[in-house]
Amino acid sequence: MVVAPPEVEPPGHAPDGPGARRAADRRAAARGIASRLALMAVPFAFFAVFFAYPVAAIVARGLKDGGRWQFGRMGEVLGDPHIGHVLWFTTWQAAASTALTLALALPGAYVFARFDFPGKQVLRAVVTVPFVLPTVVAGSAFLALLGRGGLLDELWGVRLDTTVWAILLAHVFFNYAVVVRTVGGLWAQLDPRQEEAARVLGAGRFAAWRRVTLPALAPAVAAAALMVFLFTFTSFGVIQILGGPRYATLEVEIYQQTAQLLNLPTAAVLSIVQLLAVCVLLAVHAWTVRRRESTLRLVDAARTAHRPRGAGQWALLAGVLTCVTLLILLPLAVLVQRSFDGPDGYGPVFYRALQSAADNGGTFVVAPLEAIGNSLSYGLAATAIAVVIGGLAAAALTLRGGAKGGAKGGARGAGRLVRGFDALLMLPLGTSAVTVGFGFLITLDKPPLDLRDSWILVPLAQALVGVPFVVRTMLPVLRAVDVRLREAAAVLGASPLRAWREVDLPLVGRALAVAAGFAFAVSLGEFGATVFIARPESPTLPVAVARLLGRPGELNYGQAMALSTMLMLVCAVALLALERVRTDRSGEF
């Protein structure tokens, strides 16, 4: 059959007046923006009340004197060479940690996404455990590994605690899971046939990966890198323990100025600096990922994984397992070993001591063991809040409103709105937790928002850090859902909301589970803000650990290790349950 080449004709003019059309476009664009705003309203209100207000209040307290703003203080503080040094160190260690984490964890993400091997689920949960460990505990574990009298010192006489390497490795320890989960979650669902198509077209194995898979993964990698950078930029506990007097990040400096020197003005300036730095970072991120996540062919993750084939793949698996063992399992093992290493040889001495408040010489009003129950209920509440707020936010960010193909002005306005909102959601990650916690204390204690005595205060603060995780995990997957599946549902009679529930939700159920797991884990491990607002009679696990570590004596140290071990177990069990929920999900109707 021969098809005549279509002749090019000048585009015809509509019989309808352009004015009427533009009005219709505007209406459609307005409808799109309106439904987007409706979805945004709840997350927006949440952030205004529980983030912007407390942070603003604490900043105002530091910079206001006698009702007048004292902006001169900013120059004074920033001119200080010590602060300059802190700023420089904060930045470069964050960059180095991010690079090192990506280098070590991307192969891990691949292995977890594409290979089947015995114990994979357990291991996936295990690598997530560090993420929820109180930073102080992990710091001590690394000290026991790399410091004076540590394992490396005993074996080869190597000590790293005086170098920045200890900090970098501890940061990898914490953030390995961020990359494996964020990138691996998407990688597992990428259709391998895309890469096969490239191979058939003559691309080598690496070229196919670089040209096909990497671009598809890029948004997820960027998201993971951003998160790791933010975490390490605001790193606190690790630096406290391993940095010694030589190394301090902004967050450590803010804590010292607030809690030890009671120098609120300097702390306020540093909080602002940290906030600004994070804003710049988020702006750069928004600019680089401006090109939207492309629609990807997502397939069932279970179908893409296979047993490793050939020497190369086995070597890769072995390499990743070795890396996980040395970087993650070893410090955790040291932790467990220490929790049993009592004064009279190995035994559950420290665990027994946790059962009563009396054995602790007044450190606790209640038995430390109760902290487990507190942590779990706080964590569940925080997860629920984070999933609802983050889910609404992610939905608002992916909504393809009536602005499509409509008035350009409206679409551009909506785009700016979305990017601004997107950035706002990430701010809590980069904001000093110390500032947020302290801000909660001084703002939410009077009507109309008198939450001082309410248990919800702690979950609220924890959810604040959980929401960005939910949004970041959901967004790439939500955006990758083929818009035509939604259209198919609409043609079959599903309203937009129903289509979202019937099509998007089941497809992103996996991402939702991952997001919930993250939010739960973050809540369990949150320390900086919780330590300010948790009531003495209901401490969370990390707070209890910190209190024990703050006291001298072998019994307290041992109990801290025992409690950390239990926290680790709680996380591992919770995450394992989550993994199971995730794989049992099939054929819902």
Place this chain on the structure above:
Amino acid sequence: MALLRLDGVSVRFGARTALDAVDLEVAEHETVCVLGPSGSGKSTLLRVVAGLQRADAGRVTLEGRDQSGVPTHRRGVGLMFQDHQLFPQRDVAGNVAFGLRMRGAGRAERARTVDEVLDLVGLPGAQRRAVGALSGGEQQRVALARALAPRPRLLMLDEPFGQLDRGLRERLVVELRTLFSTLGTTVLAVTHDQGEAFALADRVVVMRDGRIAQSGTPLEVWQRPATEFVARFLGFDNVVAADVLGEAADTVWGKVPVPPGAPQGTQRLLVRPAGVRLTDVRDGLPCTVEARTFRGDHVALMLRPGDGPRLEAACALRDAPEAGARVGVAFDADEVVVLSAP
């Protein structure tokens, strides 16, 4: 009354016009096939009717009711997507029952309808199968079943046989035609394949660059392509400039007889291959046989005359000359069509 009516519907994507003031009517129980090359606006037409694409101008009416402002899910039309768009997380029954659930049908009714529709499309007992495990043809059937199950007042098919192999495609076309006439379904299909269109449709609408080039029964369109574009799109390439006077036309191929009542003057002329008759080289237009293609029941010959465009001729197997042979050509007035301006 027409079930579906489009009045001056236009859609523009930036500077490109996908639909340009299209008027179209589909009567109840009628099967209309929109035929056109890719990029001619066929799919956009379906999307406008489904409400997935807003028209920049014009009006879509279904059963006499203006559909502007009616969202897709309230239009009560069915659309089978080109690449099916089956819901990957649901099994076959889950996909087919989707539309029924949206209409609030009860469990028993859903199960019964799913059984019925799967029987209709020839996949009985496939309810619990995963859609990912189906072959292309089976996916096609499931997509069709899903579109049919809620009994839409208008069923739209976007390249319904695009990804199927030939044998399956031909079988399905026949099955569908029977199915639609049994059910009395009103169908609006789009395809780029004339064979499919002619086999499936009561009426064929040929589109070009967002406009309707011709509309008629398959026989009408096949026998009397209205323009050179339609003729060439249908695969007829024996088109030549002609000066028509009475019942004959002057062309570079010499005198060609035209049917009585043909428009006079300068025209474009189509001679269907069946109307190109081989004669002795001394009796007709002398040509060289450039190529011969075996077409099953006949042989297609590509002939090079001394002057003017090449000619395609259809001739019986036993009469077919070898490539390189010299033959003469005469024309049958019955197979000659005078085309109107493009």
